[in-house]
Amino acid sequence: MDRKRLLFVDDEPMVLKGLQRSLRGMRREWDMVFMGSGREALDAMQRESFDVVISDMRMPEMDGAQLLEVVKADHPHVVRIILSGQLDREMTLKSVRLAHQLLSKPCEAAVLRDALARTFALNRILAHEGLKKVVAQIDALPSMPAMCMEVMEAVQGPEASIQKVADIIARDLGMAAKILQMVNSAFFGLCRRVTDIRDAVVLLGLDAIRSLVLSVNVFSAFNKANLSCLDFDGLWDHSLAAGGYARQVMRSAEQPPEAVNAAFMAGMLHDIGKLILAVNFGDAYRSVFDVSPEDTRPAWAREQALFGASHAEIGAYLMGLWGLETELLAAIAFHHDPARSRVGVFGPVAAVHLADRFEREMRPGSALVIGDDDYLQTIGVGGQVEAWRQACADLQGEAS
Numbered sequence: 216m217d218r219k220r221l222l223f224v225d226d227e228p229m230v231l232k233g234l235q236r237s238l239r240g241m242r243r244e245w246d247m248v249f250m251g252s253g254r255e256a257l258d259a260m261q262r263e264s265f266d267v268v269i270s271d272m273r274m275p276e277m278d279g280a281q282l283l284e285v286v287k288a289d290h291p292h293v294v295r296i297i298l299s300g301q302l303d304r305e306m307t308l309k310s311v312r313l314a315h316q317l318l319s320k321p322c323e324a325a326v327l328r329d330a331l332a333r334t335f336a337l338n339r340i341l342a343h344e345g346l347k348k349v350v351a352q353i354d355a356l357p358s359m360p361a362m363c364m365e366v367m368e369a370v371q372g373p374e375a376s377i378q379k380v381a382d383i384i385a386r387d388l389g390m391a392a393k394i395l396q397m398v399n400s401a402f403f404g405l406c407r408r409v410t411d412i413r414d415a416v417v418l419l420g421l422d423a424i425r426s427l428v429l430s431v432n433v434f435s436a437f438n439k440a441n442l443s444c445l446d447f448d449g450l451w452d453h454s455l456a457a458g459g460y461a462r463q464v465m466r467s468a469e470q471p472p473e474a475v476n477a478a479f480m481a482g483m484l485h486d487i488g489k490l491i492l493a494v495n496f497g498d499a500y501r502s503v504f505d506v507s508p509e510d511t512r513p514a515w516a517r518e519q520a521l522f523g524a525s526h527a528e529i530g531a532y533l534m535g536l537w538g539l540e541t542e543l544l545a546a547i548a549f550h551h552d553p554a555r556s557r558v559g560v561f562g563p564v565a566a567v568h569l570a571d572r573f574e575r576e577m578r579p580g581s582a583l584v585i586g587d588d589d590y591l592q593t594i595g596v597g598g599q600v601e602a603w604r605q606a607c608a609d610l611q612g613e614a615s
């Protein structure tokens with residue numbers, strides 16, 4: 216494995232010394248460079264290349280936000296992490312827009328090592344350098360216009376309720392992903408990873424959510440006319456149903472509640488890469504759907520041929536940069552071909568694969584959907600698929 220190059224930026228020499236000391240054990244795997252100002256950091260980046268920048272927020276002359284703004288524009292492949300002490304609301308919002316992850320200072324070496332190791336592990340999900348660059352520049356995903364309006368109204372009313380706000384956010388892919396990024400930033404001091412939107416909204420609190428909703432560019436509605444290459448309503452319906460089916464399959468298999476939640480969220484976000492492709496490669500992406508009748512490959516195989524990766528890996532990579540749970544990432548990345556995950560037991564990977572397939576099968580007029588039955592046999596659940604399909608069909612029957 217090639218060595219990773221890390222650039223730490225902080226105006227306080229003591230902090231840099233502390234970091235250097237606590238990360239000494241990583242010297243064999245990482246090259247670490249320590250700089251005392253944004254200016255010096257940018258100079259260093261002109262001279263040599265880095266994989267990650269870990270910056271303080273409050274610094275004289277150029278603060279962390281200004282530094283990361285330049286890094287994002289000039290060195291888009293670099294992963295951006297803020298490592299900071301107390302931030303006021305405005306600074307937190309700025310950070311969450313510019314940084315992939317926020318860590319709070321003082322930060323335990325283990326937390327920092329863990330965050331960095333997770334980031335480097337993402338190279339296994341998406342190796343394509345060009346796509347990594349595109350994805351690393353994404354700071355927010357577009358939301359359904361109607362849901363943006365709804366959430367806006369919900370946070371501003373005199374009787375704003377956490378429950379109501381959480382319900383709206385849980386129905387929108389862009390907002391749900393962003394809230395999970397925020398709540399999973401070590402910045403908020405939680406020791407566990409959160410996969411449940413309701414928990415996330417409660418933990419962040421109504422004030423933080425209100426600032427997020429009201430700040431520009433964090434939750435923004437997409438313009439359907441500009442993104443005509445994708446059927447957004449269809450994507451939203453498919454994603455919400457797949458989330459529900461993944462949860463149903465996990466419950467039927469009597470899995471523990473955290474795993475059930477992870478599968479639900481992964482089911483909901485499994486096709487989020489389609490949103491990334493539509494927003495960033497609109498015209499090229501359109502050609503994935505304009506196919507001759509002889510081309511029988513599934514759309515994801517055509518994406519792979521065209522872009523070098525499919526929406527599955529692209530979506531998982533962004534969710535990973537945003538600090539989401541590893542189990543969730545595998546379920547997103549391998550929802551078409553679960554065997555590649557090398558996960559040998561039943562869990563969210565298999566549940567999301569099945570949920571995606573069940574949703575498409577149950578759509579009126581759908582063609583035969585082929586799933587990876589060999590994989591399901593290998594992990595020993597082949598005999599239960601029929602019962603799970605029925606459980607999901609019952610769920611759909613209740614909903615309609």
Ligand SMILES: [Fe+2]
Pocket residue numbers: 485486515526527550551571
């Ligand atoms: Fe998919």
Ligand SMILES: [Fe+2]
Pocket residue numbers: 453457485486571
């Ligand atoms: Fe799907």
